[in-house]
Structures are given as structure tokens and as C-alpha cells.
Amino acid sequence: MKTIAYLRVSTDKQDLNNQKLEILEYGRKNGFNIDDFFEVEMSSRKTPKQRRINELTKRLCEGDTLIVSELSRLGRSVGQVVFFIDGLIKSKIRLISIKERLDLNGKHDLQSKTMLTMFTLFSEIERDLISERTKQGLAAARAKGKILGxxxxxxxxxxxxxxxxxxxxxxxxxxxxxxxxxxxxxxxxxxxxxxxxxxx
Structure with a gap:
């Protein structure tokens, strides 16, 4: 069993180093070593393929641990993060996110199911909010007399x-x-x- 840290940053090397230090410190305090750092320098607007998520998933096996500094590193939206976490749980891979103090043990237990349900709910809320903001923006534009389309x-x-x-x-x-x-x-x-x- 191995522990892989996933680091996703822009071109800011300082952010990359900060993530590394944070993860190493977490590992030291909790008694485990980081076997590999999976680094991706890029924008959050990239696709899952460009974030090398699939490549990362293939390197993880049942019983392994994936650690990130925060969940936002895993996707552009709550929906993408939920989908990824669901895949980890099904593959029995442990996920640790330091910022959210989240530790999903990779088992289909009550904690994992509860957390996934919460994330799914947040995803739906996010989607509804985006839809509502779009509608409000269009309504405001019409109210100002703008011709849409x-x-x-x-x-x-x-x-x-x-x-x-x-x-x-x-x-x-x-x-x-x-x-x-x-x-x-x-x-x-x-x-x-x-x-x-x-x-x-």
C-alpha cells in the first residue's frame, strides 16, 4: 500500500512548495510517509484529462491513500469532485484532504456514504445557484432594454x-x-x- 500526494498549481512555484510542505507536515504528525508526489502545473479550467486525473487514478490501487491539500485541487466544480471521490470509494482508496479535515477510509461505510451524499447535495445546490444567477442576469439585461440573441x-x-x-x-x-x-x-x-x- 502506498500514499500519493496530488499537487495541482498554476505556474506559481511558491504555491507548489507550500502544498508540499503542508502535506509532508501532515504526514509527519500522523505517522505516515508520502511515497510519491504527483505534480500538475495548470489552470483550474483544464479538463480532467489535462489535470491527469485518469493517469492518477490508474496509479492508485485498493488500499492506497491519496492526499491533497484541499478538495478544490481535484476538479473545477463540486460535481467533478463528487464524481472523483465516488470513484475512489468504489476502488477502496483512502482520501485525505487536509483543509477540509476529511479522511475517507475507502470503505462503503456510513461515514463515506454520508460525506458523498453531502457532496452530491452541494453539487446540486451549486448547479441551481449557477442556473439562478444566469436567469437573473438575463432578466436584468432585459430590464435594461438589451436585446439578447x-x-x-x-x-x-x-x-x-x-x-x-x-x-x-x-x-x-x-x-x-x-x-x-x-x-x-x-x-x-x-x-x-x-x-x-x-x-x-
């Missing part, structure tokens, strides 16, 4: 803009729409829509 009846830009005369002449001489579309490098559907919206 493309105005009804407006015509978007097209690759065929400026080709109206050519299209009209080809149609006049009986050239098929499919042939015109091929000549202009667009699909027949795009051409038909263009003709309709431009009233050619």
Missing part, C-alpha cells in the same frame, strides 16, 4: 454575400441549384436558404 427577422452573414447577382443570372439561365452550389463551394441547402432569405 439575434433580433427576430435579422439576416446573418453568409459566405455567399456579394454573389447575389451571379446566383440570379445562373437561375435566370436555368442552371440548377445543385450546380450553382458546387460552383460556389457551398451545400445546396445553404444556397437554397440564401436565395430564400435574400429573396433572389
Amino acid at each position: 439575434r433580433p427576430r427577422g435579422s439576416i446573418g452573414k453568409s459566405k455567399l454575400d456579394g454573389k447575389e447577382r451571379v446566383i440570379a443570372e445562373d437561375l435566370k439561365y436555368g442552371v440548377s441549384k445543385a450546380a450553382i452550389a458546387r460552383k460556389l463551394g457551398v451545400s445546396r441547402t445553404s444556397l437554397v436558404n440564401f436565395i430564400k432569405t435574400r429573396e433572389i
